Amino acid sequence: MSxxxxxxxxxxxxxxHFGGLKALDGISFCIAPGEILGLAGPNGSGKTTCINAITxxxxxxxxxxxxxxxxxxRLPTYxxxxxxxxxxxxxxxxxxxxxxxxxxxxASVYGGNKKRDPDHIxxxxxxxxxxxxxxxxLNSSQQKLLDLARALATDPRLLLVDEIGAGLNPNELARMTxxxxxxxxxxxxxxxxxxxxxxxxxxxxxxVVMDAGKELFSGQLYEAAEDPRVVEAFxxx
Amino acid sequence: xNLLEYALLAGLFYGLYFALVGVGLNLIFGVMRIINLAHGDxxxxxxxxxxxxxxxxxxxxxxxxxxxxxxxxxxGLPLYYLLVPRLQxxxxxxxxxxxxFFGLSQVIEAAAVFVFSNNQRSIPASVFGGAPINIxxxxxxxxxxxxxxxxxxxxxxxxxxxxxxxxGRATRAIMxxxxxxxxxxxxxxxxxxxxxxxxIAAAALAGIFSPFMIGAIEPSMGIGITVISFAIIVIGSLxxxxxxxxxxxxxxxxxxxxQTYLASWxxxxxxxxxxxxxxxxxxxxLERAVRSA
Numbered sequence: 001m002s003x004x005x006x007x008x009x010x011x012x013x014x015x016x017h018f019g020g021l022k023a024l025d026g027i028s029f030c031i032a033p034g035e036i037l038g039l040a041g042p043n044g045s046g047k048t049t050c051i052n053a054i055t056x057x058x059x060x061x062x063x064x065x066x067x068x069x070x071x072x073x074r075l076p077t078y079x080x081x082x083x084x085x086x087x088x089x090x091x092x093x094x095x096x097x098x099x100x101x102x103x104x105x106x107a108s109v110y111g112g113n114k115k116r117d118p119d120h121i122x123x124x125x126x127x128x129x130x131x132x133x134x135x136x137x138l139n140s141s142q143q144k145l146l147d148l149a150r151a152l153a154t155d156p157r158l159l160l161v162d163e164i165g166a167g168l169n170p171n172e173l174a175r176m177t178x179x180x181x182x183x184x185x186x187x188x189x190x191x192x193x194x195x196x197x198x199x200x201x202x203x204x205x206x207x208v209v210m211d212a213g214k215e216l217f218s219g220q221l222y223e224a225a226e227d228p229r230v231v232e233a234f235x236x237x
Numbered sequence: 238x239n240l241l242e243y244a245l246l247a248g249l250f251y252g253l254y255f256a257l258v259g260v261g262l263n264l265i266f267g268v269m270r271i272i273n274l275a276h277g278d279x280x281x282x283x284x285x286x287x288x289x290x291x292x293x294x295x296x297x298x299x300x301x302x303x304x305x306x307x308x309x310x311x312x313g314l315p316l317y318y319l320l321v322p323r324l325q326x327x328x329x330x331x332x333x334x335x336x337x338f339f340g341l342s343q344v345i346e347a348a349a350v351f352v353f354s355n356n357q358r359s360i361p362a363s364v365f366g367g368a369p370i371n372i373x374x375x376x377x378x379x380x381x382x383x384x385x386x387x388x389x390x391x392x393x394x395x396x397x398x399x400x401x402x403x404x405g406r407a408t409r410a411i412m413x414x415x416x417x418x419x420x421x422x423x424x425x426x427x428x429x430x431x432x433x434x435x436x437i438a439a440a441a442l443a444g445i446f447s448p449f450m451i452g453a454i455e456p457s458m459g460i461g462i463t464v465i466s467f468a469i470i471v472i473g474s475l476x477x478x479x480x481x482x483x484x485x486x487x488x489x490x491x492x493x494x495x496q497t498y499l500a501s502w503x504x505x506x507x508x509x510x511x512x513x514x515x516x517x518x519x520x521x522x523l524e525r526a527v528r529s530a
Contacts, residue, residue: 077419078419078422081419081421094413094414095417095418096414098406102406102409105406106421106423107421107422109406110407110422111421150420150421151420
């Protein structure tokens with residue numbers, strides 16, 4: 001395996017219980033640099049839990065998460081960010097009392113790579129014109145972009161994108177598709193959790209479908225649509 | 238008219254000082270969402286520090302400022318790691334913080350009785366020089382002016398820290414969204430520990446001047462100071478350290494007006510203000526929303 005194709009992220013046999021609920025039940029996958037992997041599944045299938053586990057929001061019951069070959073299970077969130085793992089949130093919560101520029105600057109300063117220029121990040125995410133506005137005054141799609149900008153300001157090698165398409169109009173979705181593909185072209189690996197199948201189809205290279213914390217399917221999206229297990233999981237018995 | 242002018246000017250000096258009394262409590266609440274009920278006890282310890290530096294070494298209380306800022310910052314850092322991270326992991330850290338810090342307050346008070354005794358202590362106001370100062374035709378003790386100036390400087394420094402420094406920006410990020418701050422690479426515990434240390438150091442700084450503004454130093458003074466501080470930060474807006482300046486000014490003015498015109502009722506002031514503001518404007522006058530539920 002050449003260095004370029006070595007996975008930047010490997011998750012292996014992850015298990016996480018919340019009380020009696022099995023949120024993750026043996027899920028495994030890997031992502032190579034520059035690859036966009038989609039993570040799909042019905043509500044409650046464990047997609048966001050998976051992202052939370054990778055970013056260190058909570059610990060695992062068992063399993064291994066390796067980033068660039070190093071096991072990171074016990075690292076706190078901020079250390080994972082500094083290694084190069086970051087995420088955008090399903091419901092973005094920017095620092096409302098700080099300006100757009102301050103939001104990105106904080107991430108740039110503390111995220112581990114001071115060389116990322118906040119102005120450049122704001123330029124590529126289309127937020128430069130509103131950089132002095134308070135984050136609390138932005139609409140929801142602008143807050144999503146700010147969430148993405150803040151993640152990019154930490155210079156991630158792996159970006160976990162949680163439901164970023166939700167609430168965006170078709171034009172905004174098309175722009176977001178281009179932005180995510182451009183990030184992958186720079187070598188950033190992306191894990192995209194999404195309910196919008198059309199968006200997922202346009203963005204991802206391959207997908208993993210989860211159900212009840214397990215992998216149900218791995219491959220191309222069009223193949224998943226033909227798989228009876230996937231159809232049953234989404235539509236019910 | 239002279240009486241009113243005197244009360245208003247004195248209220249300004251007291252207000253600036255009381256802003257310093259409350260700002261540490263508000264910084265800690267803003268960053269950690271916990272109520273430090275031992276706040277007044279740290280102020281009391283700061284007051285004893287200034288007292289002993291004066292009586293044992295003959296040092297002017299102004300020399301106690303740098304010493305106590307460093308000492309109490311250094312006390313705050315390990316105390317944060319000892320108490321707060323575990324508190325944050327609980328289901329209801331705000332509620333549990335009441336119990337934990339009330340316990341800490343009792344321990345500090347008991348230790349203070351043991352070490353310092355129950356005797357009341359004071360530092361003579363003449364330590365800052367002789368003649369009172371004439372302002373707008375009214376005469377005020379130098380100690381009031383010095384206390385107000387230190388209060389204003391303290392608030393100014395905390396403002397500069399929050400708005401013009403890197404850790405200050407991170408502190409504001411944690412105040413806005415504690416959970417997401419970690420997602421930008423901020424070490425939430427390290428920055429919070431610093432804020433905790435600053436909060437306690439600010440209380441100690443206010444303590445240095447308490448003999449001139451509040452009264453005699455004694456181990457049991459902490460709880461009353463904590464109540465006053467709580468009233469001040471609720472008025473100015475919980476979780477907004479700079480709003481404490483407004484809260485302090487309102488409290489100072491109200492206190493001086495009460496002491497001038499209704500002296501026998503002035504002890505009730507913090508409680509009355511607290512009840513009024515909670516009934517009329519529970520988010521405080523600056524209306525910064527700090528609670529999601």
